[in-house]
Amino acid sequence: xxxxxxxxxxxPQDAPRRTRLRPGGRRRPLNPGRLLAWAxxxxxxxxxxxxxxxxxRTALSNNRSLFTEPNSPLPVDxxxxxxxxxxxxxxxxxxxxxxxSGASLHFWVxxxxxxxxxxxxxxxxxxxxxxxxxxxxxxSWPGRDKVFFVFLTALMVPPVFTMLPNFxxxxxxxxxxxxxxxxxxxFFMTPFAVFFLRQFFLGINRELEEAAMIDGAxxxxxxxxxxxxxxxxxxxxxxxxxFINAWNEYFWPNLVGQKDGVRVLTVALSAFRTxxxxxxxxxxxxxxxxxxxxxxxxxxxxxxxxxxxxxxQFTGVK
Numbered sequence: 001x002x003x004x005x006x007x008x009x010x011x012p013q014d015a016p017r018r019t020r021l022r023p024g025g026r027r028r029p030l031n032p033g034r035l036l037a038w039a040x041x042x043x044x045x046x047x048x049x050x051x052x053x054x055x056x057r058t059a060l061s062n063n064r065s066l067f068t069e070p071n072s073p074l075p076v077d078x079x080x081x082x083x084x085x086x087x088x089x090x091x092x093x094x095x096x097x098x099x100x101s102g103a104s105l106h107f108w109v110x111x112x113x114x115x116x117x118x119x120x121x122x123x124x125x126x127x128x129x130x131x132x133x134x135x136x137x138x139x140s141w142p143g144r145d146k147v148f149f150v151f152l153t154a155l156m157v158p159p160v161f162t163m164l165p166n167f168x169x170x171x172x173x174x175x176x177x178x179x180x181x182x183x184x185x186x187f188f189m190t191p192f193a194v195f196f197l198r199q200f201f202l203g204i205n206r207e208l209e210e211a212a213m214i215d216g217a218x219x220x221x222x223x224x225x226x227x228x229x230x231x232x233x234x235x236x237x238x239x240x241x242x243f244i245n246a247w248n249e250y251f252w253p254n255l256v257g258q259k260d261g262v263r264v265l266t267v268a269l270s271a272f273r274t275x276x277x278x279x280x281x282x283x284x285x286x287x288x289x290x291x292x293x294x295x296x297x298x299x300x301x302x303x304x305x306x307x308x309x310x311x312x313q314f315t316g317v318k
Contacts, residue, residue, distance in 0.1 A: 063099030
């Protein structure tokens with residue numbers, strides 16, 4: 001028998017397409033609570049940014065005309081003179097004409113000193129803190145937890161209490177007005193840095209270390225070949241935070257580093273403040289110098305701010 005071809009069934013009608021919304025595509029309705037939250041955030045933002053805007057406004061003002069319009073949000077008699085005085089490109093006559101003292105600020109020397117001091121402190125503190133954190137997190141030795149508890153109590157000791165003993169020690173060692181004298185108190189581990197890295201090291205999978213020990217690796221090789229590479233994010237975060245703190249340090253460098261050869265930028269601002277003309281302080285030049293001194297740390301935080309926040313919130317290795 002010849003098979004009779006059945007007529008093709010009509011194609012089913014396409015079901016009506018459903019509109020798919022991407023996650024977060026729908027806006028939440030504004031309610032009084034959200035409006036209040038946004039208002040509070042904007043208020044905190046304005047309070048945070050206002051000092052920097054005022055600093056910028058003062059740094060671009062003529063120092064002689066600065067107090068003629070004290071409430072003006074814009075630069076008074078706009079000029080690049082304060083920045084030129086900071087960078088040393090303005091002559092004495094030009095500086096005095098705008099209310100400056102005419103004193104030279106060896107900006108590039110002080111910038112070099114700040115870079116050297118901050119870099120040495122960052123490298124030393126991150127490395128030695130990592131070593132101490134590994135010993136507290138991974139090595140077993142008598143009294144480890146008790147020593148760690150005592151070590152953490154140092155967080156409750158104000159730094160001013162150790163300032164005088166450190167100064168006497170640096171003076172007896174003959175390290176006043178030297179880079180080692182400025183760096184020494186911050187070069188080794190700090191309680192916060194050790195605690196921060198220890199918490200991360202505790203989350204690293206122990207199977208990695210056990211496998212390395214089976215292959216014959218010792219503690220030093222495990223530390224340098226496994227622990228440190230796996231901890232690049234928190235190490236980078238700690239390095240950034242340490243660099244910013246070292247860059248902004250004032251009291252100790254001012255105490256032991258008064259000579260121009262080792263004077264850091266934050267201390268130089270104080271020296272620039274004391275070199276005032278007869279008419280009054282050079283507030284425009286001082287704000288310009290403070291603005292320039294703050295730029296490196298601001299750039300570092302803008303570039304690595306997300307990494308800092310993510311690493312601080314991070315509690316282990318996934």
